[in-house]
Amino acid sequence: MIYHKILTVQDISCFGQCSLTVALPILSAAGHETAILPSAVLSTHTAGFTGYTFRDLTEDIPGIVAHWQKEHIRFDAIYTGYLGSTEQIEDVKQMLHVLAGKNFVSFVDPAMADNGKLYPAFDQTFVEQMKTLAFSADIILPNITEACMLTGMEYREHYDEVYIDELLSRLTAAGAKTVILTGVSYRPEATGVVVFENGKKAYYEHRKIAKGSHGTGDVYASAFVGAYMRGKSAYESAVIAADYTVRCIENTIDDPDHWYGVKFETALPYFMQRLEN
Numbered sequence: 001m002i003y004h005k006i007l008t009v010q011d012i013s014c015f016g017q018c019s020l021t022v023a024l025p026i027l028s029a030a031g032h033e034t035a036i037l038p039s040a041v042l043s044t045h046t047a048g049f050t051g052y053t054f055r056d057l058t059e060d061i062p063g064i065v066a067h068w069q070k071e072h073i074r075f076d077a078i079y080t081g082y083l084g085s086t087e088q089i090e091d092v093k094q095m096l097h098v099l100a101g102k103n104f105v106s107f108v109d110p111a112m113a114d115n116g117k118l119y120p121a122f123d124q125t126f127v128e129q130m131k132t133l134a135f136s137a138d139i140i141l142p143n144i145t146e147a148c149m150l151t152g153m154e155y156r157e158h159y160d161e162v163y164i165d166e167l168l169s170r171l172t173a174a175g176a177k178t179v180i181l182t183g184v185s186y187r188p189e190a191t192g193v194v195v196f197e198n199g200k201k202a203y204y205e206h207r208k209i210a211k212g213s214h215g216t217g218d219v220y221a222s223a224f225v226g227a228y229m230r231g232k233s234a235y236e237s238a239v240i241a242a243d244y245t246v247r248c249i250e251n252t253i254d255d256p257d258h259w260y261g262v263k264f265e266t267a268l269p270y271f272m273q274r275l276e277n
């Protein structure tokens, strides 16, 4: 039985079903031992709430990593998401070297933007630093906005396959290896994910649910990492993660009070069952 040790580095949004509160249960459900390194602690996520608290944990990170090194703790994979500061990115890059075990895989979700806009906590300096982390990873999982910011390409709401090909080719030219590009929609009623690996592109299209849902990028990336580390291919992992994320959105769609996240918990048995096949 595959049993991997994964470290995920992202914030704790205490309320709001995103980042670590989503990644830890999903990776555990996938059967992986999961260690966490919180990049920051917020009272809620920043997408829709106002007046949230934000404690940057950048200063704590070097000490945590040094202790782990002393204890000879190594990981089979590191998966990074929303980070707490520009300075922290350098520490995270170091981690990919000093905490890597054998057959190590690094996953970077450059969680910094959506719908053409940077998240409130970030600026262009952060984007520049994120490029150096993203382009050193084995697998990146940007949405279209993030891919545009990583490559300097103009963000468009409406585009065609030529635009997506140009985005992929710029990402690869900049150093990206495997790219999982999320939220690629060529028709109003559908969306999907592009898997670009070893120069080959594959597209998985699925149902698009009209209402925008917060936290789905984190659900998607966590499920992808969970599936990939269970030995699924990048494409199989992308499909499982997409189908699971759609279930999570379907679970939530009828509850207007639940605007801040998705009910990913009740779909975990479905995710686990998909991993068995």
Ligand code: PXL
Pocket (backbone or CB within 6 Å): 011, 013, 018, 019, 042, 044, 045, 046, 047, 082, 111, 119, 214, 215, 216, 217, 218
């Ligand atoms: O879901 C991405 C995310 C993670 N963490 C925080 C966020 C967001 C998106 O806005 O604000 C704190």
